[in-house]
Each structure stands twice: as structure tokens, then as C-alpha cells.
Amino acid sequence: MEKNITLFVLLAFLNVTAQTKDNYEIKITASSNNNLRQINLVKVIKNQETFEGYFYSRKVFEPYLVAKINDGGFSFLDSEVYGNFADYLKEKWVDNNFVDIGLSELTQAPEFTKALSFNISILRNKKSADSVHLFIKCAEIALKDTNKIPSKETDLSLKLDYKYFSIPLNQDVNLAFLTQIFKDSDFKIRINSFKENERILDEDLNEALLNKLLISAKESKFKEQDYNFSVQFCRNIFYPMKDEVAKKYFASVECAEALKYNEIKNVPVKLANPVYFTSVDVPFCLYNESKMEKYSKYKTKEAILQAKYKILIVPISESVEGITADVFISYTKLQLNDGIKRWTPIMKRMTINYRDGVRIELPKENWTANFTRSGEQYDIFGYYDYEKFIDESIYISLIK
Amino acid sequence: MKDIEYKISLFIDNELPENEQADFFKYLSEDKDSREMLSDLNKMKTGLKEHYNDIKGDMDFPLTLVKGNDNEKKYKTYFYYAAAASLLFLILSISLLVNAQFYKEDINKSKTVYESVKNDNEKLKNEITQLITEKSYLQTESHDKKTVILKTAAGIKITPNKNTIKNNESYYTFLDNKIKNAPVVKISKSDFITQQMIGN
Numbered sequence: 001m002e003k004n005i006t007l008f009v010l011l012a013f014l015n016v017t018a019q020t021k022d023n024y025e026i027k028i029t030a031s032s033n034n035n036l037r038q039i040n041l042v043k044v045i046k047n048q049e050t051f052e053g054y055f056y057s058r059k060v061f062e063p064y065l066v067a068k069i070n071d072g073g074f075s076f077l078d079s080e081v082y083g084n085f086a087d088y089l090k091e092k093w094v095d096n097n098f099v100d101i102g103l104s105e106l107t108q109a110p111e112f113t114k115a116l117s118f119n120i121s122i123l124r125n126k127k128s129a130d131s132v133h134l135f136i137k138c139a140e141i142a143l144k145d146t147n148k149i150p151s152k153e154t155d156l157s158l159k160l161d162y163k164y165f166s167i168p169l170n171q172d173v174n175l176a177f178l179t180q181i182f183k184d185s186d187f188k189i190r191i192n193s194f195k196e197n198e199r200i201l202d203e204d205l206n207e208a209l210l211n212k213l214l215i216s217a218k219e220s221k222f223k224e225q226d227y228n229f230s231v232q233f234c235r236n237i238f239y240p241m242k243d244e245v246a247k248k249y250f251a252s253v254e255c256a257e258a259l260k261y262n263e264i265k266n267v268p269v270k271l272a273n274p275v276y277f278t279s280v281d282v283p284f285c286l287y288n289e290s291k292m293e294k295y296s297k298y299k300t301k302e303a304i305l306q307a308k309y310k311i312l313i314v315p316i317s318e319s320v321e322g323i324t325a326d327v328f329i330s331y332t333k334l335q336l337n338d339g340i341k342r343w344t345p346i347m348k349r350m351t352i353n354y355r356d357g358v359r360i361e362l363p364k365e366n367w368t369a370n371f372t373r374s375g376e377q378y379d380i381f382g383y384y385d386y387e388k389f390i391d392e393s394i395y396i397s398l399i400k
Numbered sequence: 401m402k403d404i405e406y407k408i409s410l411f412i413d414n415e416l417p418e419n420e421q422a423d424f425f426k427y428l429s430e431d432k433d434s435r436e437m438l439s440d441l442n443k444m445k446t447g448l449k450e451h452y453n454d455i456k457g458d459m460d461f462p463l464t465l466v467k468g469n470d471n472e473k474k475y476k477t478y479f480y481y482a483a484a485a486s487l488l489f490l491i492l493s494i495s496l497l498v499n500a501q502f503y504k505e506d507i508n509k510s511k512t513v514y515e516s517v518k519n520d521n522e523k524l525k526n527e528i529t530q531l532i533t534e535k536s537y538l539q540t541e542s543h544d545k546k547t548v549i550l551k552t553a554a555g556i557k558i559t560p561n562k563n564t565i566k567n568n569e570s571y572y573t574f575l576d577n578k579i580k581n582a583p584v585v586k587i588s589k590s591d592f593i594t595q596q597m598i599g600n
Contacts, residue, residue, distance in 0.1 A: 209593050345593045350585045359582040
């Protein structure tokens with residue numbers, strides 16, 4: 001009898017331990033109503049961690065949405081900027097079990113008209129393994145008068161809100177309450193569940209790249225497991241600004257946390273050391289007005305005009321400066337799936353600085369894509385219609 | 401008779417209406433006191449007249465100027481001058497009144513213009529404040545402090561400086577100091593895993 005009780009307790013303990021090992025990949029996508037701008041926030045949440053960040057609508061330049069994953073959310077709690085209001089807000093924030101923050105990056109830029117700081121917790125749904133409970137805490141702050149620079153607490157309005165609901169795993173779910181706040185964008189959330197060390201990288205990778213990747217993984221002396229990598233894609237545009245046109249062709253940005261893999265699908269050899277992978281999907285924008293106007297009527301455009309960047313990081317060694325890693329980048333600027341190779345995969349060994357990270361400037365390639373889909377004819381000259389007007393870079397930083 | 405004293409006074413001054421004189425004299429004939437009063441007042445008037453005539457010769461200025469026939473022309477001339485002056489004053493007043501109406505309209509117009517200018521000024525002031533804020537913000541973010549794209553509601557547009565943007569002073573990099581200041585790695589030909597796809 002005693003043995004049975006011991007076994008039961010042990011099994012219960014193992015069950016709890018197994019549950020806490022569940023990890024979630026959380027992805028929030030904000031798409032502009034015209035579908036030309038998209039922001040994806042992706043993060044892996046382990047155990048009791050929370051997902052924190054912010055959205056804000058800009059006041060200067062162009063009024064588009066900015067989003068970022070950031071512990072503590074938006075920096076409007078900085079009392080140097082917002083005076084007593086910050087103390088009041090901080091008090092409210094702490095009282096409501098929000099995290100206390102120390103973010104300093106945006107404290108000098110009261111450029112928003114509306115900002116929303118969020119804190120998301122995922123709770124296991126004991127009744128259904130296919131869904132989870134989401135507990136979202138939000139603080140919405142807005143300028144009462146958008147033409148006035150806020151100088152005192154009365155210039156700003158604050159609203160704290162809570163949401164608690166269940167969502168199915170591995171499915172996109174609309175976040176309508178965010179659309180009500182930022183009316184120019186649609187928001188979706190997707191949560192994938194996985195168990196650590198049981199993930200197999202299921203990506204169609206270039207054979208040459210794969211071979212190099214295996215060699216790098218073998219060479220890796222990186223045994224430290226306390227690091228994660230954050231990846232951000234930046235597309236800088238210097239297309240001649242022509243009022244409405246400029247507004248249409250804005251860049252997209254993605255922040256993503258690279259996930260760790262020990263296996264790659266269809267590769268018989270297990271990786272000697274883990275590699276980190278993430279992909280970035282951003283809308284492809286043509287900087288050729290007549291073509292853009294022509295293609296805007298095409299039904300196939302959304303599926304085709306989509307760029308995908310796959311980023312693999314193989315940590316090699318550690319030094320005083322940072323982590324030396326082999327970074328692999330494979331990208332397709334259009335989703336054509338016609339077997340024709342138009343873009344060249346890249347591998348570069350670099351040091352990812354502990355504090356500053358590293359920014360990789362992507363090359364400009366001269367490619368063409370002349371094809372027909374569902375009777376719709378596309379003639380895209382990569383350099384003249386796109387590359388000439390942009391600089392693309394990928395920023396990688398360490399998350400400890 | 402009521403007010404007999406008043407009527408006697410009027411009579412003495414030749415101001416008693418003729419239609420009342422019959423009753424007046426009838427009353428006098430029946431009332432001794434009234435007759436005496438009339439007599440006294442008449443004497444008083446006569447005495448005053450004689451006294452006036454006595455002192456007339458000693459006066460240096462013509463006391464009869466007002467009523468004297470010799471000064472009638474002069475009096476009329478003064479009257480005409482006064483009438484002309486009044487007319488002139490009237491014309492001037494009307495003219496001023498008309499001008500005042502015009503001025504009123506001008507003032508209203510000026511007020512509208514003033515309000516419009518004031519609004520524009522306020523708008524511009526806000527824009528400038530905003531620009532200064534943005535500029536100071538951008539300058540803190542920027543190494544070379546060059547101009548970047550600014551487009552405001554008032555239509556102020558600073559042309560984008562391509563070189564500045566190429567130096568990564570663009571929309572996203574200036575937003576995030578970390579990215580802008582991060583060490584940069586450039587991809588060279590040797591970094592391509594396969595032969596570069598050119599012109600395919």
C-alpha cells in the first residue's frame with residue numbers, strides 16, 4: 001500500500017514536472033488594413049514566463065504602428081518624462097501585479113499618440129489539451145490633444161484593462177480589442193505548444209547550406225545554454241517620397257526569438273550541437289508605381305508578394321566581447337515555388353556582441369521574376385523595382 | 401378771478417390775450433384791490449422805464465442791440481453764419497457716420513484676418529515646437545546630425561537626404577538606438593554559399 005502511495009506521489013510529481021516543461025511559441029501579428037505593413041512579434045515562453053511588449057501609433061513622420069517585444073512594455077513609466085503621472089501609473093501598475101520597469105530606450109521620444117503596453121500570461125487549460133487560457137493585462141495611454149506635446153499628467157489619459165479567454169493552439173485568433181484601440185490595423189495571435197528538445201526543424205533548406213550548417217554545428221564549442229537570440233528584420237527605404245505613395249510602401253519589421261533545435265527533418269545525422277532558427281515573413285513591396293497599381297488588382301498578389309527570411313544561428317564559441325557564431329541566411333523575396341533559384345543563401349561568421357548585438361547588411365541582388373499565375377502576368381526586375389530603393393538588414397542580439 | 405395777479409402782470413407786459421381782456425377789465429371794474437395792484441405795477445413799470453432812460457446815456461455799450469432796428473441786419477448775418485455752421489456740422493457728422501460704417505467693416509475684416517493669422521501662427525508654432533522636438537530627438541539619435549525626412553501637417557517638407565538615410569538614419573534605425581549603434585557586418589561575395597544568382 002505504501003509503495004502504491006509513493007508511486008502515485010512520484011507519478012503526480014513527474015506529471016507536474018512534465019507540465020512545467022511545456023513551452024509556448026507566441027506570435028502576435030499586426031497587419032495594416034491595406035496589407036502593406038505587417039509586424040510580427042514572436043517569442044518563446046517557458047514555464048511561468050510572460051510575454052511583454054508594446055504597440056504605439058506614431059505622431060511624427062508617418063502615422064504607422066510600431067511594435068516591440070520588451071520586458072516591462074512601453075517606457076511611459078519614466079518619471080523624467082512624465083513627472084508625477086509616472087509615479088501614479090507605476091503605483092497602479094505594481095498594484096495590479098504588472099512588472100516594474102526600467103526601460104530607457106524611448107524615454108526621450110514622446111512621439112506617440114497612443115501606446116499600449118501588454119503583459120500576456122499563458123495558462124494551461126486543464127480541460128483541453130488543444131487550447132490554453134490567455135491572461136492579458138494592458139495599459140493604454142493616449143494623448144488627449146494630439147497636437148500638443150505632453151508636459152503634465154493631465155495631457156495624457158490612462159486606461160488599464162484585463163482580458164481572460166481561451167484560444168485553441170496552433171490557430172490564428174483575432175484580437176479584436178486591439179483593433180478597437182488601433183483602428184488602422186488588424187491583430188492576430190497564434191500560440192504553438194511544444195516540448196523543449198523535442199522539436200525537429202522542419203524547413204526546406206538549401207542542400208549546400210545544410211552541409212555547411214552540419215559542419216558548423218560540429219565545430220561548435222558552445223556549451224553554454226543560457227543564451228537565446230532575438231532577431232529583427234529592418235527594411236530601410238529611400239524611395240522618393242511622393243505623398244500617398246510613400247505611405248503605401250512602408251517597411252515592415254519583425255522581432256523574433258530564435259528557437260533551439262537539435263534535429264532537422266530529413267537529415268539522418270543528429271546535430272552535434274544545437275542550432276537556433278527563426279524565420280521572418282514580411283510583405284514584399286514593389287517600388288514601381290505603375291506595376292504596383294497593376295498588380296494591386298491581381299488576386300494572386302497576396303500569396304506571391306511575400307518575402308521570407310530564414311535565419312539560422314550556430315554559436316561557435318564565447319569570448320570577452322560576445323558570442324562568435326556562424327549565421328546562415330536564406331531568403332526568397334517572392335513566394336513562387338517554381339524551382340528557379342533567384343536568391344543566394346549566405347553564411348557569415350561574426351561576433352554577436354553581448355551588449356550591442358550585431359547588424360548584418362544584406363546584399364542587393366540582381367534578380368528577375370517573369371511569370372504567370374492564374375492568368376495574371378508578373379514582370380518584376382528585382383534590382384530596378386525593389387533593391388535599388390531599399391537597404392535590408394538583420395539585427396541579432398542576445399537574450400540572457 | 402383766479403390768478404388776477406398773474407393776469408395783471410401779463411397785461412402790463414402786453415401779453416394778455418385779447419379774448420381774455422374783456423373779462424379782465426370787467427373784473428377790474430368790480431374789484432378795487434385789483435385796480436390798485438394794476439396801478440402800482442403800471443407805475444413801477446413806468447418808473448423803471450424812466451430810470452432806464454436816465455441811465456441809458458451813461459452806458460458805453462448799446463443795450464438796445466438785441467432789439468434795435470439798426471442791428472437787425474447784423475443779427476440776421478450772425479444767424480446765417482450760425483445756420484451755415486450748423487449745416488456744415490451736420491454734413492461733417494453725416495460724413496463721419498458714413499465713414500464710421502466703412503471703418504466698422506474694415507475692423508471686422510481686420511478681425512477676421514487677425515484671427516486667421518493667429519490660428520496660422522498657433523499652428524505654425526505647434527509645428528515648429530514639434531519640429532524642434534523631433535529634431536532634437538533625431539539629433540540625439542544621429543551621429544552626423546543631418547536632416548532626415550520630416551513632413552508636417554502644415555506642409556513643411558524637408559527633402560530626404562539620401563546619404564543620411566544610407567547612413568542608416570532611417571525610419572527604423574532611428575527608432576531603435578540599439579540597432580543603429582550595433583556593430584555592422586557586411587556581406588561580401590565570399591559569404592555566398594553557392595554561386596551568386598545574377599540576372600536569372
